[in-house]
Amino acid sequence: MSAQFSIDNSSTLNLVEHNLHLVQVSERRLLFHIPTSSLFELDGVTAGVIDTLRGDVNSADKWTSPELIRHLSDNFTAQQIADTLRELMALEVVSDGSPLTEEIAAKSVDQFPLNTIVLNVNTGCNLSCTYCYKEDLDKPSAGKKMTFETAIQSIEMMLAESPDEDLYNIVFFGGEPLSNLSLIKSVVAWCEREIPARGKRVEFTMTTNATLLNEEIVTWLAEHNFGLSVSMDGPKAVHDKHRITVGGQGTYDVVSKKAKMLLAGYRRRPIGARVTLTKGTTDVVGIWDHLFNELGFAEVGFAPVTSGDVSYFNLPDDELKQVFDNMKALGEQYLAAALENRNLGFSNLHQLLTDLHEGHKKALPCGAGLKMLAVDHKGDLNLCHRFTGSDLNTFGDIQNGVDHAQLGDFLSQRLDRSDTGCASCRIRNLCSGGCYHESHARYGDATRPTYHYCDLMRDWVDFGIDVYARIMAENPGFIDQYILPRRAN
Incomplete structure (x- = not known):
């Protein structure tokens, strides 16, 4: 990964805050990578990079790659810091100002793998x-x-x-x-x-x-x-x-x-x-x-x-x-x-x-x-x-098949996270705006995200991350024995 990603030494580096969430589990610090819903344990150099770039919210410090390497050089080699920067930039946790990958590239739905x-x-x-x-x-x-x-x-x-x-x-x-x-x-x-x-x-x-x-x-x-x-x-x-x-x-x-x-x-x-x-x-x-x-x-x-x-x-x-x-x-x-x-x-x-x-x-x-x-x-x-029986429009019938245009338009409205609280939410790829029926019942609009218990859901996901990390650290066999087989049921 690192060998394929170059760093512009003159660019200011910033954390992409809406792509990461740090979690403390006992003595371990974990990074929840929001775009992929993946969990990583922070090593010393990664923690050093993130903590330095995050800094004090009132700090006026602007970090370039050479400045960051000098700042952390007492504890890590230049190669370690540079490699970690490349990896974090590839994950889009750190940015040099380059355009970020659009998280949901497809803004419309035209394929319906109905099973x-x-x-x-x-x-x-x-x-x-x-x-x-x-x-x-x-x-x-x-x-x-x-x-x-x-x-x-x-x-x-x-x-x-x-x-x-x-x-x-x-x-x-x-x-x-x-x-x-x-x-x-x-x-x-x-x-x-x-x-x-x-x-x-x-x-x-x-x-x-x-x-x-x-x-x-x-x-x-x-x-x-x-x-x-x-x-x-x-x-x-x-x-x-x-x-x-x-x-x-x-x-x-x-x-x-x-x-x-x-x-x-x-x-x-x-x-x-x-x-x-x-x-x-x-x-x-x-x-x-x-x-x-x-x-x-x-x-x-x-x-x-x-x-x-x-x-x-x-x-x-x-x-x-x-x-x-x-x-x-x-x-x-x-x-x-x-x-x-x-x-x-x-x-x-x-x-x-x-x-x-x-x-x-x-x-x-x-x-x-x-x-x-x-x-x-x-x-x-x-x-x-x-x-069934509600006032939401139906999407075709069994004689004529699925109304792809109408259904695609409906799903595309939910896919579009611009101007919604979901755009930067740390659980956006686990919750994805919540149940359509709840939205319809509460707001009269099934395409609108549900917002009324977002904080509770974020706290629940943080709790789940803590539980998952402890199981993986102390008894990973539980996942293989009890979690993965659920996909087969």
């Missing part, structure tokens, strides 16, 4: 969760079920749009998807027959409230290697607060019973619980303990509600901070267990560690619109499952 289709198989649901965001949700008797023809045409559309993908994922969603189990079985049979015949692979995923499960269904799901997630909010008092039947009765007793049966009999893939945190519910540690230790879920993930359509359920600022504080408290338990090579199945931290380990760089917040679209019962293409 996931979400089938909204029934708008009907046998529950009436008070905080539900689904705008097309119906009572069971009024549910609009997707037809077999619509489902297959959706999958054929995906295959036609992205013929070069090797693996496709079919997601069954609702309402409660198991309320249209006959369709799901027919679609799975078709996919397992037709997609391998084209030299491709297919996987199936479902999120369920678990109330309709029985042993026969669990056996069938296992036979077809479903990836499963159960919506469950914690112990009885917490769960029954909002996850109720259409008649207003709590559902914990039936859900916990069905979940235990599922977890006892399903061994194909790890099963996770998805927890929705609303106003008045912040006990992350207690909820995790119940779902992980008492019920036996492999992972537990938390989704704080901050921009729901019914503002009453949104976590106020003080409770949202408490949620993040409690997530860090659980993260401390996770770290202690990881150093003993035990996995506590905390999905939120799992995902952050995965992104840090892989140097994950996201130009967009998720695969919605790019790799994934959701089909409603009419056959319209929605940005994701959260938007």
Whole structure:
């Protein structure tokens, strides 16, 4: 790297502050390289260069390469300093005033490698969760079920749009998807027959409230290697607060019973619980303990509600901070267990560690619109499952395919970080502006970044960096054993 990068000895050197973030982990100083989401431990010469260039905020010192070398020459050789400067300039952590590489070179999207289709198989649901965001949700008797023809045409559309993908994922969603189990079985049979015949692979995923499960269904799901997630909010008092039947009765007793049966009999893939945190519910540690230790879920993930359509359920600022504080408290338990090579199945931290380990760089917040679209019962293409029934424009339909121009314009608006707080934010390539649906619900504009808990997210990422660095220093095998295999699930 250093041999390919020359230094202009007359140019003033400056730190590119929006490309680096320094983190202290015990006695170690780390550099989080923001453009690549990569983490480096600072050696003495690198720390010396950065500290000198950063200096006192009121300092009038201007450093050129020769001046910097002379300043640091008591502790390092000229060659060490010059080599380090070249490396930092190649990383664009140090600049001599030359134009910087545009971090997101593409300002428009014209390729859509669609490999996931979400089938909204029934708008009907046998529950009436008070905080539900689904705008097309119906009572069971009024549910609009997707037809077999619509489902297959959706999958054929995906295959036609992205013929070069090797693996496709079919997601069954609702309402409660198991309320249209006959369709799901027919679609799975078709996919397992037709997609391998084209030299491709297919996987199936479902999120369920678990109330309709029985042993026969669990056996069938296992036979077809479903990836499963159960919506469950914690112990009885917490769960029954909002996850109720259409008649207003709590559902914990039936859900916990069905979940235990599922977890006892399903061994194909790890099963996770998805927890929705609303106003008045912040006990992350207690909820995790119940779902992980008492019920036996492999992972537990938390989704704080901050921009729901019914503002009453949104976590106020003080409770949202408490949620993040409690997530860090659980993260401390996770770290202690990881150093003993035990996995506590905390999905939120799992995902952050995965992104840090892989140097994950996201130009967009998720695969919605790019790799994934959701089909409603009419056959319209929605940005994701959260938007079916909403007033956000759809992006084509299964008869005519994806409206590439409209979808590309939408995604390009989010790609453009100019004049946004994301342009210089240190977690810009991990957060990428946040959830489209949160933006739509809060601002009425799905392309606008979410700003209302940026400081909490930055603090959470700093915590994750600390945890990751300590695991890599003291038990790196944990990453290989528990983090990397998640990509295969």
